Amino acid sequence: MDRARKLAGRAILRHLHRHQQARPVSVSSLRPTDTFPRRHNSAAPADQALMSSSVGFPSLDALIDATVPRSIRTGPMSLPIFDSGLTESQMLAHMQRLASKNKVFKSFIGMGYHGTFVPAVILRNVMENPGWYTQYTPYQAEIAQGRLESLLNFQTMISDMTALPMSNASLLDEGTAAAEAMAMCNNIQKSRRKTFLIASNCHPQTIDVCRTRADGFGLTVVAKDLKDFDYSGNDVCGVLVQYPGTAGEVLDYAEFVKDAHAHGVKVVMATDLLALAVLKPPGELGADIVVGSAQRFGVPMGYGGPHAAFLATSQEYKRMMPGRIIGVSMDSTGKPALRMAMQTREQHIRRDKATSNICTAQALLANMAAMYAVYHGPEGLKAIADRVHGLAGTFALGLKKLGTVTVQELPFFDTVKVNCDDAQAIADAAYKNEMNLRILDSNTVTVSFDETTTLEDVDKLFNVFACGKPVNFSAESLAPEVHSAIPSGLVRESPYLTHQIFNSYHTEHELLRYLHRLQAKDLSLCHSMIPLGSCTMKLNATVEMMPVTWPSFSDIHPFAPLEQTQGYQEMFNNLGELLCTITGFDSMSLQPNAGAAGEYAGLMVIRAYHIARGDSHRNVCIIPVSAHGTNPASAAMCGMKIVPVGTDAKGNINIEELRKAAEAHKDNLSALMVTYPSTHGVYEEGIDEICKIIHDNGGQVYMDGANMNAQVGLTSPGSIGADVCHLNLHKTFCIPHGGGGPGMGPIGVKKHLAPFLPSHPVVATGGIPAPEEAQPLGTISAAPWGSALILPISYSYIAMMGSKGLTDASKIAILNANYMAKRLENHYPILFRGVNGTVAHEFIVDLRGFKTTAGIEAEDIAKRLIDYGFHGPTMSWPVPGTLMIEPTESESKAELDRFCDALISIREEIAEIESGKADINNNVLKGAPHPPSLLMSDSWTKPYSREYAAFPAAWLRGSKFWPTTGRVDNVYGDRNLICTLLPVSQMAEEQAAANA
Structure with missing residues (x-):
């Protein structure tokens, strides 16, 4: 028997060998296999043919011809470079070549951008983690409790550091945050005062952004020295000052603020979060609005962004605040739950009456900054701030000992202003040592220190400023002689970051687990398609993301010389x-x-x-x-x-x-x-x-x-x-x-x-x-x-992708939308179609009739989709009572079918209400979503089974994403607006009061 098997095996091998020798090698088989379009565009040729046929067209191109008007069609696109597309390995090699052309010098430029250490646990588990970077804006709160908590941490951090009770969940950058604050001042004054004063010690980019933004509001921006501010015309709506100033000076604004308030003028203060670990906070100085950037809280400079800016103010102006605000509410079971507060401020609801364009957030970067504060805690942040201030003080003392230049005597935190005979010569000498300084004018430079600065860097600076003179001391030897440059009246005495979240996760193991606990509460593209119309939640490929965290891209100051x-x-x-x-x-x-x-x-x-x-x-x-x-x-x-x-x-x-x-x-x-x-x-x-x-x-x-x-x-x-x-x-x-x-x-x-x-x-x-x-x-x-x-x-x-890959992406996006619309049209009305009966890359499902027939609204369907493991489509926009669905080209036919099956199943659930089999007020849609805490409770009073609530589709038994709360009560949260973390004891009291 064994001999027979061996002979048969040898015969098979001889047969294979003969055929291998006979088959010629094709050129195509030698081409690279790591091509990208087939990884991004999910519909394979066979699926394209099947889906096109099901929509009623013999081919994908026939569908496109029927959908896109002939009068606007263009010929085949030909990209000037990358026409045929690079492979993934070629792309990484290309990006490495570009990265090698960037020179990462040590930055002492400052101006609102500072070197920082991104904790590796945050870099790997937030910035480089698709579980955090592929999420959508948290409109569906029940499947976004993780990042909502993190953003609430951010707001609490900003509120604590600035000593103001309200903060938003981030803005775009410090300059535009200042412009938003200017708009708030204009709104507070009901546009009756048309001048906005800016102190000349503000960052130049902030001044220019405000000037630009002021044009649209009909405001006049006047930038001048603080001592020249004039309120006599009674036309000033607000003022902007910098604390610390752009050249490093730390001024006591207490009397200035009192004077502005006496003239009915609101005070905006741009500040530095790390400085506020040791400086008296703006809220205690009387500022009305505080803005700034959280960049130096563990977010790389990245040649200018992205970074999370912030805006903090008083409760009085909460409805004028720009951007998103996260608030505490409760869910259908009375448990505390988070959600986006006051969504009636949204631009698609208020349109031209909106206080700002709310699509101005940097959530991922706000989460990184918040986790940086969680990781370091108040003591860690103060230690970093003290070290930075100490390095600046050591440098100032050393320059005084050298005697080759003059150090400005004003108080400072991290930036030292230096007067010298030839600023350019000093900067050039620093340049030769791969250090960038800021030249203020021909006789003035500033040197800004940060978390990444070392004693060795200070010694190199001494050699630069010595101008050839021997340096007979080291930074380390000077340290015992250094005293704080901050006046006693401006030293921070009030506590900050007292909540237990900022005092619990200071080891990597603990922070890692906290990050993953939050991540587990959030649905992202890691779990399922997010079919939001007009928001295009497509694949964010790993190879595209990789260069972002390379130091040659991430560690460069936005004002570095162009040759670097x-x-x-x-x-x-x-x-x-x-x-x-x-x-x-x-x-x-x-x-x-x-x-x-x-x-x-x-x-x-x-x-x-x-x-x-x-x-x-x-x-x-x-x-x-x-x-x-x-x-x-x-x-x-x-x-x-x-x-x-x-x-x-x-x-x-x-x-x-x-x-x-x-x-x-x-x-x-x-x-x-x-x-x-x-x-x-x-x-x-x-x-x-x-x-x-x-x-x-x-x-x-x-x-x-x-x-x-x-x-x-x-x-x-x-x-x-x-x-x-x-x-x-x-x-x-x-x-x-x-x-x-x-x-x-x-x-x-x-x-x-x-x-x-x-x-x-x-x-x-x-x-x-x-x-x-x-x-x-x-x-x-x-x-x-x-x-x-x-x-x-x-x-x-x-x-x-290259020219063809990009074109195919558009075609497949259109194919996917039409395929889904076709599958759903016998169950839901499709609201609009083109002249040939097709839709574009997205389509609208009309749900308005169900309110009459079953008491069901768009929100009920969106919440029930959560039980099926999906994020709801765009809800009630652009047409109230509808869902707008966009599948994108990155979703496979299997995933499209799964989503369609979920919606069809929900339609059957609606039919049971319409027929009277299910109660119109107490049914599986009104009860959705169903979190484990509800399903596992001792009592179950619903007229449908726990199993039906939790597992309405067969695929959910193999893998299910669980919501962490019941349906969140938005109205309660707006009536009881809480936008910072509450102590655990107070949360318990809030819950007890709600249940009562």
Whole structure:
């Protein structure tokens, strides 16, 4: 028997050997196997054919031809570089080459950006962890309790450090946070006072961002020395001061604040969180609003961002606060639960009446900063602050001993101002030692110290400032002689970070477990598709993310000399050229650091263009109701008058209504804001005609880039007729949402608008490619290239996908949406379709009828989807009582089917209510979601079984994501607004009171 087996085996081997010798090697088999598009675009050719057929088309291309209007189709896209796409290994090699062109010098520049150590446990488990960076904004609170707790930690940290009771959950950067505070001052004064004073000791980028933002509000910004502030005209709404100042000085603002208040003027104070570990906090000095950046709390400089800014104020102004606020409420069982507070401030609800554009958050970076505070605790933060202050003091003392320069005598925290004969010569000497200093003027430099500075660095600085003179001491030898430079009246005495969360997780093991406990409470793309319409939750590929944390990208100061950042500059130029090709525009600005900032920047470019032509009166902005929800808020921030136009029964812009509006306002028409495809999920046939109408009446066309995911490679804003468009890189181009930020919103423009693209006061920027002449509108973001650190993500995505891969991505996004719409159409009405019965890359499911037939609303279905393991689609926007679904090209047919099966199953649950089998008020949808605490309770009074509540679909038995709370009560939370951590004892009291 064994012999027979051996002979048979040998025969098989001989047969295989003969066939292997006979088969020629194909060229294709020798090509690299780590190609990227097949990993990103989930529908394989066989699935594409099957899905196209099920939708009623013989092929994917036939579906695309029926969906995208022929009049706007462009020929095959050909990228100027990376046309055929790099493989994953080639991309990493390319990024390593760019990284090698960046030089990481030791930074002593300061100006709001500082070296910091990102704790490795936070770097690996938050910044590099898809369980944290692929989450969506926490609108579905029941499956977001982890990051909501972390953001509440952030708010508590900011409130404690500033000594003000209210903080938001982050803003974009310090400059725009100051501009938001300026807008608050204007609102507090009901726009009656039109001057905003800024102290000349503020960071220059902050001053310029405020100047730009003031234009839209009709405010006048005056920057001058504090001693020259004049309130006699009774026209000042607010003042902004820096604490410590940009050159390092620490001033006592107590009397200044009293004087401002005596004149009815609000005081905004920009501050440094680490300094507040040892300095008297702004709230104790009387400041009304405090802003700043949390960057030095464990977030890398990253050539300018992303970083979490903050804004803190009093309870009095809570409804005027910009950005998102996390609050404490309770769930359906009476347990404490967190959620986003006061969502009626959202721009898609209040539109042009919104206090700001709320899509201005940096949640991922706020979580990192909060965890940095949790890890170090109050004692750890004070130790870091004392060390930094001690290093600065040691340096100042050493310079005095050298006698070659003069040290400014004003108190300081971490930045020493030095007067010398030749500032440039000092800076050049430092440069040769791979250290960057800040030159204030020809005779003044500043040297800013941070967490990464060492005693050896101070010794190197001594040698630089000695100008060839021998140094007979070391930094270490001077340390015993150093005394605090902070006056006793400004030393912080009040406690901070007293909550047990900031005093419990100071070992890596404990913090690791805390991070994973929070992560386990949050649904992310690690678990299932997040089918949010207009938000495009697509794959954030690992290879795209890897360069972000390389030191040659992450550890560079945004104001470092350009010759040290040649890798970044090459990437910026390449990315600008690629984006111009994709969009059909002539120039691109990378400065706007969020989609909201991009909208604002695009409109401000149009405004600057009209002003340059002598048409400053052109201030009317037409906005269809089908445009993206952030548009009206952005237009209002630019000082524009908004004229809405409606849509027809098919969801298309009513062209005749638009024509009448444009003609009626032709003398003052500034712009049209339009989203394409529309937020109704339709490629409108008349978009080119719409653009012509606006142009014929003297206006410019701003196209919102929220839906570029359905344009790339098929059409483009520039070819359609738009003059400017912002791009949500966190949507179409794969930057992760990070639980509500970061984002990037570059804008592309036609040639006539290119001169007006934003610049920067410290490092001049402009369009890529640069126009022949520049008349920049001002400064949009605090850093020259916005959140530069995350641009490698989009750059890598485009480079690996290549022209065909990007085009296929658009096609498959459209295919996936149509496949889902087809599967669902017999169960739910699909609200809008194009002329050939297809939808774009997203579609709207109409649920309004169920309120009458079963008492069921969109929220009930969204919450029941949680029991099926899914995040709900976009709810009740752009049409109330609907769900807007966008599957993206990254989701497989199996995942699309699973989501459709969940919705179909929910429709059957609704049918049971309609038939009377289930109670209209007490049913599985009204009771959703069902957390384990409810399912495992001793008593169960529901008219349906625990098993049916928890496992409505077979796949859930193999793997289920559990919500951690019952349905959260938003109304209770708004009526009892609590936006900081409560002690455990108080939480128990709150719960007992709620239950009573």
